[in-house]
Amino acid sequence: MTSKQPIPSVWTRQNREREQPALSRGQIVAEAVRLLDAEGVEALSMRRLGARLNAGATSLYRHVANRDELIELVVDEVYGEIEVPEAAGGEGWREAVATCAHSVRAMILRHPWTASVLGQVGLSYLGPHVMRLNDRMLALFEAAGFPLAEADQALSSVFAYVIGMGISEAAWLAMVARSGQDEQEWQENLRPTAERAAQPYERLHEQFVSQQAQHPRQARDEKFHYGLERLLDGLSARLARVESAGG
Amino acid sequence: MTSKQPIPSVWTRQNREREQPALSRGQIVAEAVRLLDAEGVEALSMRRLGARLNAGATSLYRHVANRDELIELVVDEVYGEIEVPEAAGGEGWREAVATCAHSVRAMILRHPWTASVLGQVGLSYLGPHVMRLNDRMLALFEAAGFPLAEADQALSSVFAYVIGMGISEAAWLAMVARSGQDEQEWQENLRPTAERAAQPYERLHEQFVSQQAQHPRQARDEKFHYGLERLLDGLSARLARVESAGG
DNA sequence: TCCGGTCTGCGCACACTGTACGCACAGCGG
DNA sequence: CCGCTGTGCGTACAGTGTGCGCAGACCGGA
Incomplete structure (x- = not known):
């Protein structure tokens, strides 16, 4: 009991130097990303995050308005990891857009929690990293020959697909990850359940079975690549039409 | 105080008939959808949902394993609202896919909370409605002339874009919705902030400004349509190539 | 008519959440 | 030396998901 309440005397009060160089917004966001990467989105609580920074939960509120704002910051932070090639005129645009798309996908796979969080955060596009990303992508499409308004639509389409x-x-x-298993092990464990669920649907069942032959990761890569190529084909065809019409 | 604890006597115990025809899984899920539609995702708690059903929070657990499972059920439920036209051979596939895509979008806009929830639910595709949807879409693409494995990739691409x-x-x-304003009012209120944020980026700023002229809803409709058409163009071109190669 | 079993709803309790409030202290300019 | 401002934190409150075990409803059989 006596140990519970601190004795209010100058002598009992330890003159704790802050070995951590104090708290800062950047530090909080960075640590939040690390926590999310390590333990997933349901593990992000203000108390846990505070503990990781040798701080109390409520201390964080000096630097961040509330949890939602923290999440907005965290999202913008990881958007900062995405690379956009410099705008190059001519035919280079297609490869540049593809590079950027793959970079976004790589970011999402590095931080899978983004998926559960993207839908919750409105106005993500006002963050500085997001704006920078959009601006550079816009430049890319404009340099390719799209009029500005259409460049915006093209950009949104690609992002929508990738996301x-x-x-x-x-x-x-x-x-x-929650299962603690290998991706392939997990798929095999899931196999009987999935097949049973697909039983009533002939085509679906056949597709399930034939897909089992492939390594799941390779299947994912190919699927992503396939759709991206189709979308770029469509944009490219459209560009040809716009340019021949415009002059 | 005495009113707090019920007196354990046969006489005090009221013989309450259940006017609600008891609880059932379907009822719970339906009410959850209604609650989500009305008050958004952060308002869905077991206690509130229970209260709406004239039931205690923990009663729900007789019919639903836990909150996550409830969410899986709710997601599958709204997937059931999506309509897929019957597979028709020939050129009809494109229109049919577009119809389905618009139907998915309409569902998401009817239930905007799906967005925040889709990323959290793994294995959504095992739900009966989702399976049915996938099977019918698969049929559509196969009837159009895509080989089964590629039909699956095409389908995933379209869904990825739409989602x-x-x-x-x-x-x-x-x-x-949270702002309580009209979509257009809200956009206008946001305008100074957005413009200031876009200031450092010339192209982005120009695009922001010129977009203000349009009604936001119309802009959204056009954006969705644009990307979908590009993707369908790409798939269509690919189909022509596959068919001329295959025979 | 009664009996046993199974199914369903619920009160309680526990650990945990976000966050408002106000105090205590550090570092500062005067 | 005094105050002021900025920062960390202890406490508290309302609300969360959910495990546990009791109580009553219903039902098939004797």
Whole structure:
């Protein structure tokens, strides 16, 4: 009992130097990303995050308005990892866009929790990293020959595709991670259940079975690549039409 | 105090007939959807849901393993609202896929909370409604002339695009809803902030400004349509190549 | 008519969450 | 030396998911 309440005397008060160089917004966000990467989104609580920074939960609120704001910051932070090649005129645009798309996907797979969080954060596009990313992508499409307004639509289409695919992959990978197993092991364990569920549907069942032959990771890669190529084909065809019409 | 603890006597115990026809899984899921539609995802708690059903929170656990399972059920439920046209051979496939894509988007906009929830639910594709949807879409692509394995890739691409776009729209709409304003009012209120944030980026700023002229809803519709058409163009071109090669 | 068993709802309790509030202390300019 | 401002934290509160075990409802058989 006596140990519970600190004795209010100057002598009992230890003059604790802060060995951590104090708290800062950047530090908090960085540690949050590390926590999310390590333990997933359900493990991110203000108390746990505080503990990791040798701080109390409520201390964080000096640097971050609330949990939602922290999440916005964290999202913008990982958006900063995405690389966009410099805008190069001519035919280079397609490869550049593809590079960027793969970079976004790689980011999502590095931080699978983004998937569960992207839908919750409104206005993510106002973050500085997101704005920078959008601006550079816009430049890419403009340099390719798209008018500005259409460049915006093209950009959104590519991101929508990449994020949609990324979310589905990330949800799968999060589940694999929770199982503690290898991706392939997990798929094999799931096999009887999935096959039974697909039983009523002939085509679906056949597709399930034939897909088992492939390594799941390779299947994911190919699927992502396939759709991206189709979308780029469509954009490319459209560009040809716009340019021949415009002059 | 005495009113707090019930007196353990036969006489005090009221013989309450259940006017609600008891609890059932379907009822719980349906009410959860209604609650989510009305108050958003953060309002879904077991206690609130129970209260809406004239039941205690823990009663729900007789019919649903836990909250995560409830969410899986809810997601599959709304997937059931999506309509897929019957597979028709020939050129009809493109229109049919587009119809289905628009139907998915409409569902997401009807239930914007799906966006925040889709990333959290692994294995959503094992739900009966999802399986049915996938099977019918697979049929559509196969009838169009895609080999089964490629039909699966095509289907995933379209869904990825639609879901990615839908999530971004839903996040925006959820924010609008929280503001209690009209979509257009909200956009105008946001305008100074957004413009200031875009200031450092010339192209982005120009794009922001010129987009303000349009009604936001119309802009969203056009954006969705644009990307979908590009993707379908790409798939269509690919189909022509496959068919001319295969025979 | 009664009996036993199974199914369903619920009160309670526990550990945990986000966060408002206000105190205690550090570092500062005067 | 005094105050002021900025930072960390202890406490507290309302609310969360959910495990546990009791109580009553219902049902097939004697």
